[in-house]
Amino acid sequence: MNIVVCVKQVVDTEAEKRLDPGSWRLDRSVDAVLNPYDEYAVEEALLIKEAGEGNVTVLCMGPEEADDAIRKALAMGADDAVLVSDAALAGSDVQGTAYALAEALKTMTYDLVVFGSRSTDGESGCVPAAVAELLGLPLLSATAKLEIAGATAKANRETDSGYITYEAALPAVVSVIKGINEPRYPTMKGILGAKRKTVDTKDAAGLGLDASRIGLAGAKTKVTTARVAEARKAGVKIEDDGSGAKKLVDFLAGEKLV
């Protein structure tokens, strides 16, 4: 079983994010980490590999600095890594990114492609679907439980009201949600091993990418503006001086909640 896990490097959730007001692109130089959702994807791939046999390859598109995120995935136990990196790719939107990843995947052998359900910075959650479409593969999205039996992938999707079970023939694309597993903490052996591994880097030319479909120029969507959400206002504090209950009811009634 050859599994490819697509990962992204993102700015840490807690970090103060800065956008370039010209391109609205994110300053990725601060507190970069492996996208937390991708940790679940890596773990799921490792669990499948450990249950049988196979090889886990990490595929990442990003700047050279994304090496840190790749090493993290390697430290967790991934076997190989491919980094698609090119200045021409900077600013790609969902379709540009999916196109680059799909072209990279075409050069690799795989039975299963695993994604985290979304990235914590772009938040579109669409790349797995776009990649599946470009490769003509079935997609099992928002997977809460994954089973591989022979050449079939069986996935549970969590909905507001329950679970839906899907099945698809391999090769397939799967995106996994938070909580599908407990991502492992890298061991020293993993960390040292990851340091020694070489990352196979590919550029746009190497993959034969069509320049008109990638980068800021090739993007079919354009960010027009971005602003920081207003800080939440302090709540109303009701001190109970005997009339607390009445004040509570008045407040809820005033907000038309009761």
Place this chain on the structure above:
Amino acid sequence: MTIDGAVFIVVLVITLALFSYALVRRIQYMLVGVPEWRFDQPVRRTAGFFWFVFGQRKLFKEKVGVIHFFIFWGFIVIAFGTLQIIAEGIHPGFAFPWTESYGFMFAKDVLSLIVEAGLVVLVYIRYVYRKSRLEPSGEAAIILGLIFFLILSEFFYSATSWALDYMPGRDGAFVSAALGSVFAGGSETALHVAGHILWWIHVVLLLTFIVYIPMSKHMHLIMCPVNEWFRNLKPRGAQIVALDLENEDIEEFGVSKVEGFTTKQIMDVYACAECGRCTDNCPANLSGKELSPKEVMTKLKDHLEERDRAARAAKKAAPEGSDAAGKVEQKQLIGDVFSPEEIWACTTCYSCQEQCPVQNEHINKIIDMRRSLVLDQGDFPAELQLALRNIEKNANPWGVGNQNRANWAKDLDVPLTGSAEPAEYLYWVGCSGAYDDRSQKVSKAIVTLLREAGVSFTILGKDEKCCGDPARRIGNEYLFQSLAQENVETLNALGVKKIIAQCPHCLNTLKNEYPQFGGEYEVIHYTQLFADLLAQGRIKLTPGAPVKIAYHDSCYLGRYQGEYAAPRKVLKAAGVSIVEADKNRTKSICCGAGGGRMWMDEEAEHRVNEMRTAQLLEKQPDAIGVNCPYCLTMMEDGLGTIGGHDTVKVYDLAEILVQRLASTPAAAAEAALAAEAAPVVAEPVAAPEPAEHVAKADAEASEASATTDIEA
């Protein structure tokens, strides 16, 4: 030579052979470890050897230790008497010169009587009173019985000699003489036969004892003195050994098999006398958890025997010349010998090692096993994974954005190091002081006090990272070292020389652990600085209400730094009356948060913080005084769960000072109020503390420090 003598020599040779066999086997067990022999500072080692072995200094922490002192010295003196008895059995009429000395013989009998009385007390304590730390074991009974009857048989044997007039000039042995005078009228043959029998009883008891030494906890007679010489001479806070993480040849990080421990670590097991002082003072054990530091030693000892037996059995069972021998499935250290619960229960409070009379080192063994679980097996509690990930990503265990580290000081205009005039001190706030709402108040109080005293200082802001104390004690040496290297780099680049630490854990790590990574700074705790500033009159206080503060010694300021005086000086200067918990200073009980436990779940019925809070509440204080952010959280949580937070508050010492600062209107108002309410009790600032308990506690402290000074 008599026939007895000849038989005796044969038996003696057999005894010594058995003794040597048992001893050598245990030395072989020790040698399975990674070689570690500490031969540095031989003069200091030798001096300490005399102080701790012949002076028995660590035993006097408990009153009962005086009995051990007399048994120890009794043994040495009585041994000379025994030599004489053996010699005259082999060669009648032979006398060693010391037997001619009235003084020696007198001393021998006095000590013999004291030892007998002491043994009776010990039997009472162990088997009747059933002191919690002692096991009413058969092994102890054998040893106590052997010693008791050894001395008794000597008395009676010597009495027959005296009665037969074989002991001219030995009247100093007054017990034998008194007994002998009772027998003096008896038949010479009867006395002769009785003496003969008693001689053999004495000799057999002695030889049994010799063989039993290496097979029992009395191995400590041999290994404790050796262990004392090889004791750890590093400062307490610098005893965790750094792993070489660059070395790619290392196949295993941490210790998962007994062979992974060092020879010295295994030596501890044989120095252990199983007295239980460690377990008796262990917060994990006292709160009902599985960990017992004594069992860390005894389980390892049993495991060493067991694996040797298993290896021998496998060798026997294997066909001649096959490779199967030696390849026996041995028990796992983690899982079979020690449970993960035991390994994770330790708060690294150092009380076990503080109380241990034979200088054993329990904590490093636990940290070594944690290292294996974290670095090698990746198998450890999920809460700790979260704390470690948070530290990795945002350099603090809470995982709050690193860029918010100086938010607490936003309105205070505290200068950042590097972007301001060079200041005398760097104020190291620590993660708690920076991010924890409650501790931020303490940080602000410290800033107010530093400004009041005119101390120039800066903070690092977001360049300050977690010091690494929890990571290292959880066993993640990799994360600790990367934090240490980053912090040392920052501090060295800014040319920092003097640091004031808010958290005793940061204090210890910066002061004692960073030198391993090229960071040499003068680091003090803020209570130490404030004690000085108060003495110099640079902080002026107004008397506040005469409150009773139950002061709680934190482990990392107390046991680790030996600093018990400065916080008490601060409290005295603040004019409050200090009430001491029954367990204070070197015997203070941990709040429960050290060793990474702050970040772990604790079962409701086994909470260390509730136990400690209750101990402090027993003294009916108005407030609890602490010097460590972990203790602050744990004591407040303790009050929250066991009740009492309505009437009792927890204050950091800095807050108590700020409340009484002469320059703040709040303090002035409070002082006026106090003066009105209780004009008689309000004490002048810095007046000598009249309360008796304080003076008494101080006396205890100086006594306690006397026993540890030599190691300081």
